[in-house]
Amino acid sequence: MSSALSAIPAVLIVALGYAALCAASPFGNCRKCRGFGFKVKKNRHGRITRGRDCRRCDGHGKRIRVGRHLYNAAVRVHRDGTR
Ligand SMILES: [Zn+2]
Secondary structure (H helix, E strand, O other), rough: OOOOOHHHHHHHHHHHHHHHHHHHHHHOOOOOOOOOOOEEEEOOOOOEEEEEEEEOOOOOOOEEEHHHHHHHHHHHHHOOOHH
């Protein structure tokens, strides 16, 4: 008994899943500030206040996924090459 699934490398499935994720939502939440766009800090009274803008995402709270960035770069190269 042979399974057709075992013929497909798991790496390919993961890569496809990641590509689909990048296509569906090119932006992910910034891991540094968890999508808030700023640092969260406590003041003297123990209240949570808004700190400085996150340096990693410039206060957007969103980070473009590496896969999407590569895709954008590939499209750009392709466009430049075929002109
Ligand atoms: Zn951030």
